Amino acid sequence: MEGPGHIVTFGESLIRLSPADHLRLQQTRVYESFFGGAEANVAVSLARFGLPVQYVTCLPDNDLGLACRHYLRQHGVGVDFIEMRGDRLGLYFLEVGSGHRPSRVIYDRTGSAFAAMDADAIPWREVFAGAGWFHWSGINPAVSAGAAAATAQAVASARQAGLVVSCDLNYRQRLWQWGAPPSAVMPDLVRQSDILVANAASPMLGLPDLPVGRNPAEAAAACTQLSGLFPNLRQIAMTCREVDPAGDQRYTAVMWQAGRLVTSPTFMIRHIVDRVGAGDAFMAGLIYGLVSYPDDPQRVVDFAAACAVFKHTIPGDANLAGREEIAQLLVTGNGYDIIR
């Protein structure tokens, strides 16, 4: 077990299956696979940054569940509280687009070990012993009623145990099939959290009038507005991608903290190896920054934004980057070199 102050993340793990070389799903006979899941990605990135982290989930007790568990262990994530039970590991098929063709996801996660969880599946008191931080995302309550109930228990327990609680809204339009809409579930949970990544806050929190946040100014406005609505939040962050007709993306992050807004540099993203997990990389960067530079919000948002940008260069769902690489990116502003 980790020492006092370690971080706990909780969520569903999935296998991603993708055709190689931009083949369409209808063309491929071969799939490349990666393990993913938003909170698992956050855990992996934090472990690689050197922070102690435990990841909590349910995995089926078969070779796929074990392979997922081993993957997490390989990257230094604590797996002491992973429950090995349930019938299947969730999957998603990812057709990787390019240029004018968007990437497309087919979810196949219904009935997964995580979705089949009931409210008190996880012994939260035990899990949180000695922990200092709890991170969850809006995907958890989107998956099933049971997962939503377990998430609610988790947030309440974390709060009770005095942990810092962070949440990434992580809107996924195609989930939320189990009955309740996000706006019926999320606001209460966000009210028990300290830190929020607030992209798509409008549908997730039932705030139709909130600015969408397509550019830094709008995002700043949205963060400020949210700080009024959720006075419990200590930090509120959003990220923006501004895309030009040829597909170049201008990536910027904004963070509100104690009435002050800080904005990261704008990065120009042109060549993308793998976009999936950029938001999780941002989230991990944010947590790392808030833990490491609690008094320097500018450094926090810069580090988090650089994490998201760096993730675009790495195959798979997790940001397998080191701290020094992120720091280096903030110095040079671009890559495109050979270090030899």
Add this chain to the structure above:
Amino acid sequence: MEGPGHIVTFGESLIRLSPADHLRLQQTRVYESFFGGAEANVAVSLARFGLPVQYVTCLPDNDLGLACRHYLRQHGVGVDFIEMRGDRLGLYFLEVGSGHRPSRVIYDRTGSAFAAMDADAIPWREVFAGAGWFHWSGINPAVSAGAAAATAQAVASARQAGLVVSCDLNYRQRLWQWGAPPSAVMPDLVRQSDILVANAASPMLGLPDLPVGRNPAEAAAACTQLSGLFPNLRQIAMTCREVDPAGDQRYTAVMWQAGRLVTSPTFMIRHIVDRVGAGDAFMAGLIYGLVSYPDDPQRVVDFAAACAVFKHTIPGDANLAGREEIAQLLVTGNGYDIIR
């Protein structure tokens, strides 16, 4: 649509995902995929032998379901009665063993489009118009209560429409999770069929005393015994694999017809490319033989056994063989040559 006398098969389609080069599931990052499913395999083999065939199933209306449909069409199978609905395509993960390590299957087919079918999902009257033969297997009722009910309707409708009905018992120990045991469902359906491939008849039909059929003599005894118990059956066939300590397999098929037993040559199988689907290849060979050589049971069982043997040389679930190749194998008795 096919002309009068075409064959209809009905069952579930699955994607198989396998690591390459005998890697274990816990070692792989890449999966090779094939479409399979017992009755789909039978349909593909029959189409390649030149018989008109329609395959009936439910597939999800997404890129995976469409890819499966296109695969069937590619090989000449009629897809006019495939229902595009439901949530997911069933999967199975196949770890390919070798030598002293058996192959292992992880099924992930719960909640598939096929399993979610209800009793009257398929317009059987329409499907059977102009058809002459209906084939199903014991996997169908193993999958879910709905699929079992639909299968019962299918068999009854086929019988009513005057079709020849063939059944492969296809025992799968890990299925049959929905409530009823096979012995509560299968006997009645078999009683409405004309032709039976009877491997594992003991658990499937609730006949604990039936010989298991590990060698041709035992198989012959079992067939004879079954002919007494199910007097409706016109042909009863079984296949045996006798394995020596180094893994060589002696493969023989036996068929009972009208009180007479015929036995195929025994083939020695040493090098296996892909064993999955050998039973379906046998089934297709049996149907092809019964249609083509109705008066020559020896030729029928020889052809069917050679189909199963040939299948071991072909990657994937279906026996992508031509009639001439099977005929050639029966002449030469082995391969190991270069035709140039």
Add this chain to the structure above:
Amino acid sequence: MEGPGHIVTFGESLIRLSPADHLRLQQTRVYESFFGGAEANVAVSLARFGLPVQYVTCLPDNDLGLACRHYLRQHGVGVDFIEMRGDRLGLYFLEVGSGHRPSRVIYDRTGSAFAAMDADAIPWREVFAGAGWFHWSGINPAVSAGAAAATAQAVASARQAGLVVSCDLNYRQRLWQWGAPPSAVMPDLVRQSDILVANAASPMLGLPDLPVGRNPAEAAAACTQLSGLFPNLRQIAMTCREVDPAGDQRYTAVMWQAGRLVTSPTFMIRHIVDRVGAGDAFMAGLIYGLVSYPDDPQRVVDFAAACAVFKHTIPGDANLAGREEIAQLLVTGNGYDIIR
């Protein structure tokens, strides 16, 4: 067979063999293959858009010819009139360039089943029964004297049968080795057609003074001029690629119809997965548009241009796109997103 009004396309099918990952032909030991051929590509795209289509060609009666036939069937193309005869399937080797290195093609199609065809190889009367549209391209008469003669018969028969006839000039400098230059063959055939894609009209039709069409204005001028020279043509279209020094391409299509010129939006193409077949995608989009929106030439040219742009994102020769994807591209103007 398809119902009245289906489309017939006629041309040569080829196997493309390419090294992966931008390797040069002199570096590779492995080739990726795709089936292609201009008119086959048009047929596949139309079938995927939901229009009934028959593709006519000659294929050798071996496993390669059959694999090609099955490929077409897989994508829903009718193969009822494919003649299985001749010695070989044409090939081409494609070295895929990048950046400052152009892609290079080595044709190996001499003596193919298609090239060996004689004038009356195809029973056109039978083929055109119930058909409404015939499409051919300038590659057919470029291949051999026999193919040229068969094409002439096809065009004449189609005209006689009252079909709409469309032609893509499809200039290939390295073909036309059999004796006649294009300008001796094409003008007469174009005079019997209704719709023309007119890129490279100058060498193909022997019109040295025609504007080349490097930009939309020039293309418009060329279309107008052609409309005067070939008054039989109801629609004349051209496409332009304007390339900047870093390789970005600005892609625009122009169409003349009944004295009116319409111009598509200009798409910026930066990241190319596979450029081969973009012209065929355009052609299929044009046919689909003219069939579906006969009174809206702007919509036609927009749809066709978007097809060509979308094709750049798909590996292989054919535009494996759905109608909705093309429609979506016209709404958003770019991709670069994840649909999940």
Add this chain to the structure above:
Amino acid sequence: MEGPGHIVTFGESLIRLSPADHLRLQQTRVYESFFGGAEANVAVSLARFGLPVQYVTCLPDNDLGLACRHYLRQHGVGVDFIEMRGDRLGLYFLEVGSGHRPSRVIYDRTGSAFAAMDADAIPWREVFAGAGWFHWSGINPAVSAGAAAATAQAVASARQAGLVVSCDLNYRQRLWQWGAPPSAVMPDLVRQSDILVANAASPMLGLPDLPVGRNPAEAAAACTQLSGLFPNLRQIAMTCREVDPAGDQRYTAVMWQAGRLVTSPTFMIRHIVDRVGAGDAFMAGLIYGLVSYPDDPQRVVDFAAACAVFKHTIPGDANLAGREEIAQLLVTGNGYDIIR
């Protein structure tokens, strides 16, 4: 850290690089890699059998060393005492033979982080705190003078700390380049060990008259003779491969314990996926057996032999098998089945 009684193994880790599909080194452009090293393989197998184990080595502090460390962690091996220092990770190139062509190894391990170790590189007292078993092999002192000295310290410390000490002689003719011959180093170390796998004892221990052990009878004689020469040894085991002209191998293990000889079943090995690491699999099986069934030497040698046989079916250097699979093999005697 592990609890009291855990196992410690110590040795060099290497990257194996192999061409795929039996290509020769002079033909390949692509290498498959696995991490290996005799004692690392033993550790991985023990961890997968569920025993607590720490692996001690030196790895360079670069991405290759880290990847190796992560690989061990992935499979559940403790990495708390791995020293991250030195210049390079040792490599070996393995050309995988087949049939009449033997496999060939090119070692490239000179100057590795492990070889560059000096006598007191490892804090053995700390390492052995709470441990119950120490395993080393004859490869360690073969690598360099420093590694030999460190091994001597390790064995002495382990003995002093009261641990059980096991040794696999692991003769490698091409190593031992640093000065001393094996017979000058090994006997003294073996005299401080409790358990010995004694293949190639003749060159390793300087006993020219010892039977080589090509068959079980000879192996038994050699074990008995060794028990007289090294009265400290509690268990002495040897394995034999008897190869017939077609390459089938008859594999048998023999163990001497307290004056009694036990012999495993003889396994017929015909199809080999990967032979490397079979000896390490045997060693791990032996340790597992001695820990788990201390009073049943027959069960120990059977389990160990089955481990070695099973390893031939798994790609890579380590025996990624579970206990149950080994137990199952001992029951069925062969594989060649599909578990579904």
Add this chain to the structure above:
Amino acid sequence: MEGPGHIVTFGESLIRLSPADHLRLQQTRVYESFFGGAEANVAVSLARFGLPVQYVTCLPDNDLGLACRHYLRQHGVGVDFIEMRGDRLGLYFLEVGSGHRPSRVIYDRTGSAFAAMDADAIPWREVFAGAGWFHWSGINPAVSAGAAAATAQAVASARQAGLVVSCDLNYRQRLWQWGAPPSAVMPDLVRQSDILVANAASPMLGLPDLPVGRNPAEAAAACTQLSGLFPNLRQIAMTCREVDPAGDQRYTAVMWQAGRLVTSPTFMIRHIVDRVGAGDAFMAGLIYGLVSYPDDPQRVVDFAAACAVFKHTIPGDANLAGREEIAQLLVTGNGYDIIR
């Protein structure tokens, strides 16, 4: 240029295209390629054995022809007399069988640069300056009338220049399409040769009563009979494969020399990596043996047989073996070991 006494081989080079992993041609999207051609294979093997050798052929002057030329140069074959002209490089598609499925070849070599050659395409006087040996095979005259005429010129020139002339009959049923049957062409050319590999002599030389040579005794009889019919021949060799029902092959070679018959050991071949080119490996071994051990026919036939057996273990068409490996095989009689 090589010194006096070098060897010249003459024939057609081809690209082989094969699906991987035993996929059928109708299943694959990827082809592995190797350069081959009987006489090129002989040249490569001789060069790797250390003998100076020039290979004469025609190759198209494109990237494929150049890649083939570079391949030969890579392995040390002299390419000074390769003519770069003609339209295409011949191809063949090889579907690799296994077990009961034979391998199948689709030739696509009509119209190749070699086939298009005319009688005096090669400046034989220049080519043979300083050479000591000329090797050709029965494939050359099978390809086209021009190639047959050029071969006749080559044999006559070689004889005139006093070279040793060797011939491998190399029967290919599917070639010989240009008009003359083999029996009309070959006998005269064989009469001008000194050494003959005589498999399939019956159809190639028009000798219907000659024993076929399925076992060593029959082969010996055939060689003896041929020595009477062709008294010019100094050595006549044949090879036999006796296949058992499980596909194991017993491989033996027989050679007649000056009235004496020598027989190689019989090798048991069970696991085959690639059978293509085994005959060419035998031929190269025979030439190497006759050059190196002119007074020891037993050693010659043993070496040649071992070359053929060893070739079964190497991917591709050529026997990339060293002399020492062949010698080693003759000592150990089998492989199945790891040299480390």
Add this chain to the structure above:
Amino acid sequence: MEGPGHIVTFGESLIRLSPADHLRLQQTRVYESFFGGAEANVAVSLARFGLPVQYVTCLPDNDLGLACRHYLRQHGVGVDFIEMRGDRLGLYFLEVGSGHRPSRVIYDRTGSAFAAMDADAIPWREVFAGAGWFHWSGINPAVSAGAAAATAQAVASARQAGLVVSCDLNYRQRLWQWGAPPSAVMPDLVRQSDILVANAASPMLGLPDLPVGRNPAEAAAACTQLSGLFPNLRQIAMTCREVDPAGDQRYTAVMWQAGRLVTSPTFMIRHIVDRVGAGDAFMAGLIYGLVSYPDDPQRVVDFAAACAVFKHTIPGDANLAGREEIAQLLVTGNGYDIIR
């Protein structure tokens, strides 16, 4: 051997091992390999341009050394003076970055056959017989004291034999571990050379005040300054990459000759297949240009710059381009087309 006037290059050869598809070293199980080494790359490019060239190095006498030797021979490089001795072939692992992630090299070349060379390892008099040009780079003396001494002998011998001597400074920060800093070794060797590629001249020649050369103007200033300090130099060239925030590179070369400065066009590089070896491609282009167009410095620098730009499109270390392709690039200014 080559005729009078051939070129000799001297340096170390390495195997490059890279993960595919931008995977990180910690993610990959498969490595792609290429042979490289600065001076070997120059030799390969010159041989493909049609100039006679011998490459001098030491390679280990194992399958890797032989494979490297064969690779050079394949591309037409003379290998007559390669010494087959020493223990190992140097390696480097290349993690290929993308976008904001730089590529990273792990060198593993210590103790290589080249590094282990002593001062008089190469018989330079023999090597230089009939040669006209000697090329070396600053990597040679960076590797080891022995290699530095051998390089000094080479340069002195070449000068004495009246050869033109060219040098590429080729700064590699991580080498130079053997004792002397570059500034203690290089100036004297540069003083004996005629042509210099002078990137990173500041650290290599100990000139802290020299302009770094980030843009053409600075580069021109540096060249001019160097021409004063090293009056022996007849040509001094530098190349600049100006990178914008999205990673596009503007590539320009500058050359000083006899007091005159010439500047190449500026190429915009956006899509990079493989950047390694661009400097070597430039060097080969410079040598080719100086040999072919001795009176046209503008043509020389244009050709050399186009070589470097073209190299970015080719996988591997060497510029496998033909002269005509480079000439074509100078005409069109970009690629992005299909030549068919």
